[in-house]
Amino acid sequence: MVELKTPSVGVGQTALFVAWMRQLESERPDALFRDPLAATMLSVLAQDPALADVAEVIKQTHRSAAGFPTYFAVRTRFFDDEVISATRQGIRQVVTLAAGVDGRTVRLDLPAGTRWFEVDLPEMTPFKDALIERSGLALACERRGVAADLREDWQARLRAAGFDPSQPTAWLVEGLLMYLTDAAGDAILAGVGELSAPGSRLMLEHLKAAMLEEEGRPVRERVEEQGASWLSARDDLVSWMGSHGWSARVYAGDDPRIGHGRTVAPLPACWLASGVLAGTAGNPAGAAGRPEGGAGSPAG
Numbered sequence: 062m063v064e065l066k067t068p069s070v071g072v073g074q075t076a077l078f079v080a081w082m083r084q085l086e087s088e089r090p091d092a093l094f095r096d097p098l099a100a101t102m103l104s105v106l107a108q109d110p111a112l113a114d115v116a117e118v119i120k121q122t123h124r125s126a127a128g129f130p131t132y133f134a135v136r137t138r139f140f141d142d143e144v145i146s147a148t149r150q151g152i153r154q155v156v157t158l159a160a161g162v163d164g165r166t167v168r169l170d171l172p173a174g175t176r177w178f179e180v181d182l183p184e185m186t187p188f189k190d191a192l193i194e195r196s197g198l199a200l201a202c203e204r205r206g207v208a209a210d211l212r213e214d215w216q217a218r219l220r221a222a223g224f225d226p227s228q229p230t231a232w233l234v235e236g237l238l239m240y241l242t243d244a245a246g247d248a249i250l251a252g253v254g255e256l257s258a259p260g261s262r263l264m265l266e267h268l269k270a271a272m273l274e275e276e277g278r279p280v281r282e283r284v285e286e287q288g289a290s291w292l293s294a295r296d297d298l299v300s301w302m303g304s305h306g307w308s309a310r311v312y313a314g315d316d317p318r319i320g321h322g323r324t325v326a327p328l329p330a331c332w333l334a335s336g337v338l339a340g341t342a343g344n345p346a347g348a349a350g351r352p353e354g355g356a357g358s359p360a361g
């Protein structure tokens with residue numbers, strides 16, 4: 062059996078937490094998606110005595126933050142729909158930056174020829190590879206795990222793994238930017254831009270700025286209990302993504318238009334964004350930059 066060495070500390074563990082949220086959603090009769098990889102991950106946690114602490118932190122966090130599961134369900138479904146939409150427009154190359162134990166490569170209905178790169182830290186990538194192998198689940202695409210620190214030379218590692226910058230790419234950055242500094246987030250968007258052919262799409266999540274203020278303190282403390290810290294938040298996603306060449310639609314995480322009938326609790330408060338390279342297929346120049354988040358959405 063393949064060895065599973067679970068990410069031990071900090072932000073790596075937040076990925077396990079999010080997967081657990083996806084498992085909770087998967088159990089609902091009206092689930093917005095079903096993620097079988099999350100179930101495998103939970104059975105691994107349950108069987109490994111070394112992971113009892115991790116499992117306990119996850120449980121405590123859930124008890125004290127009841128709004129989390131719905132937000133993560135809506136977020137997951139939003140990005141599912143955006144990735145599927147990208148493939149329907151002909152994109153066959155997908156890159157997730159900070160993939161964690163996201164199960165999309167085994168659960169989405171993807172067209173033949175889709176190649177999906179999952180970048181994460183060197184301690185997470187082998188865990189994810191082993192988890193997929195242990196699950197026995199069939200891949201929905203050609204999947205390549207890429208071990209890289211997104212604050213360093215991840216572009217070279219992505220290229221070395223076979224990424225083709227001449228092909229349009231769907232980029233997904235979910236649950237990452239808040240754990241990096243503003244400067245690191247800027248560098249990531251610059252790096253994504255350098256590797257993006259016309260027609261590429263960029264989907265990302267970011268925290269609302271208020272989450273770094275008093276309003277966000279209860280959730281911040283839960284995150285810190287997992288050994289992670291929020292370092293960045295911003296309300297200017299339309300202009301920020303625009304300054305990197307992306308024309309974005311931005312929704313508040315609790316926007317009913319993306320909620321599929323679910324009511325998302327006020328915390329955690331995040332933005333969900335999807336952009337295309339300005340002036341390329343699917344987003345004619347001139348339609349750019351209009352926030353769609355309604356009241357409280359980011360000012361362009």
Ligand SMILES: C[S@@+](CC[C@H](N)C(=O)[O-])C[C@H]1O[C@@H](n2cnc3c(N)ncnc32)[C@H](O)[C@@H]1O
Nearest residue numbers: 073075076079159160161181182210211235236
């Ligand atoms: C909250 S999890 C999100 C995982 C996944 N996107 C999801 O939504 O389930 C954060 C992920 O970011 C990864 N991460 C954090 N800092 C990173 C860095 N500097 N380079 C690469 N990955 C990083 C962690 O290992 C973890 O898998």
